[in-house]
Amino acid sequence: MSERIDEAMEKFRTRLREAGLKSTHQREVIVRRFFELDKHISTEEMLIEVKAIQPSIGYATVYRTLKLLKDQGLAIPKNFGDGQTRYDPIFEQDPEHDHLICVTCRKILEFNDEKLSERIEEIANDMGYKLVRKKIELYAECTTENCPNMPSQDSKS
Amino acid sequence: MSERIDEAMEKFRTRLREAGLKSTHQREVIVRRFFELDKHISTEEMLIEVKAIQPSIGYATVYRTLKLLKDQGLAIPKNFGDGQTRYDPIFEQDPEHDHLICVTCRKILEFNDEKLSERIEEIANDMGYKLVRKKIELYAECTTENCPNMPSQDSKS
DNA sequence: ATGAATGCAAAGCGTTTGCATCTGG
DNA sequence: CCAGATGCAAACGCTTTGCATTCAT
Numbered sequence: 001m002s003e004r005i006d007e008a009m010e011k012f013r014t015r016l017r018e019a020g021l022k023s024t025h026q027r028e029v030i031v032r033r034f035f036e037l038d039k040h041i042s043t044e045e046m047l048i049e050v051k052a053i054q055p056s057i058g059y060a061t062v063y064r065t066l067k068l069l070k071d072q073g074l075a076i077p078k079n080f081g082d083g084q085t086r087y088d089p090i091f092e093q094d095p096e097h098d099h100l101i102c103v104t105c106r107k108i109l110e111f112n113d114e115k116l117s118e119r120i121e122e123i124a125n126d127m128g129y130k131l132v133r134k135k136i137e138l139y140a141e142c143t144t145e146n147c148p149n150m151p152s153q154d155s156k157s
Numbered sequence: 158m159s160e161r162i163d164e165a166m167e168k169f170r171t172r173l174r175e176a177g178l179k180s181t182h183q184r185e186v187i188v189r190r191f192f193e194l195d196k197h198i199s200t201e202e203m204l205i206e207v208k209a210i211q212p213s214i215g216y217a218t219v220y221r222t223l224k225l226l227k228d229q230g231l232a233i234p235k236n237f238g239d240g241q242t243r244y245d246p247i248f249e250q251d252p253e254h255d256h257l258i259c260v261t262c263r264k265i266l267e268f269n270d271e272k273l274s275e276r277i278e279e280i281a282n283d284m285g286y287k288l289v290r291k292k293i294e295l296y297a298e299c300t301t302e303n304c305p306n307m308p309s310q311d312s313k314s
Numbered sequence: 315a316t317g318a319a320t321g322c323a324a325a326g327c328g329t330t331t332g333c334a335t336c337t338g339g
Numbered sequence: 340c341c342a343g344a345t346g347c348a349a350a351c352g353c354t355t356t357g358c359a360t361t362c363a364t
Contacts, residue, residue, distance in 0.1 A: 064345085
């Protein structure tokens with residue numbers, strides 16, 4: 001499955017090019033290792049990993065590269081309350097989605113939330129299970145006075 | 158609805174007593190205001206609120222009281238990525254729960270996850286809706302080889 | 315009385331950043 | 340060449356703590 005890493009790397013390089021940023025040796029090392037490890041990792045832990053490959057790389061570069069990945073949508077920052085920010089690589093663009101159903105007009109909106117998915121998986125793991133699939137439905141009402149999809153003067157589908 | 162604040166305060170005092178801790182004037186002021194505001198608030202913001210009532214209260218006391226509330230299960234720490242920890246008051250003990258269904262034996266486990274609920278609410282809000290209710294079902298398989306509830310040699314309920 | 319709580323200031327600690335020096339395009 | 344990138348060390352900003360004093364029980 002290292003092809004998905006190459007794929008991610010390619011996406012990374014493309015993003016850099018599109019943003020007019022440079023593809024440096026340090027970034028290659030950091031980002032590749034980041035995707036290889038494929039787990040939430042702190043800047044410091046990442047530094048150790050990277051130092052093992054290229055000792056000259058400094059903390060600031062790792063820090064800035066991780067931030068770069070976040071800005072490019074290739075990693076998401078996480079906080080577990082221990083005062084350290086950790087980053088998780090993002091491979092997929094658009095995984096399975098969940099739904100929000102308007103209780104007023106029954107309109108169904110799709111959404112996709114990384115944090116939600118993460119938490120869900122954590123919950124299952126903590127309970128000693130491995131998540132297979134999930135079903136999440138949020139029933140809510142529009143906060144603006146006039147629900148743009150009121151069934152009142154419009155026939156429901 | 159200030160009765161629910163009194164209720165929360167009472168619960169707080171009870172927790173203190175049970176833990177052999179002291180009910181001080183500062184704690185009363187901080188905790189009451191905290192429940193009154195009923196929103197995620199940072200230590201610094203809390204300090205400002207509290208100073209308006211009792212100028213002599215110091216940052217450390219607010220900090221420690223918020224931490225105390227967390228330890229007592231009356232507040233939950235939150236991180237929004239801005240580097241500051243915020244706390245949210247918890248009034249209910251055990252809100253509605255969600256389910257995890259074992260795909261192997263169909264056993265249904267209940268769980269309640271604060272972080273999950275928070276995120277769910279945030280999602281609805283971000284989408285411009287106000288959450289009314291939710292339906293969350295996680296389908297998962299036991300990670301230990303022998304599912305303790307295998308239907309094979311035991312009749313299903 | 316007396317151990318816990320408070321307030322202040324200092325120490326911690328992870329995160330950012332200024333700057334002189336490199337380097338990819 | 341030259342704007343962007345790097346490394347180092349210093350600066351930050353929020354969190355946590357040591358300690359003498361005060362307070363609740």
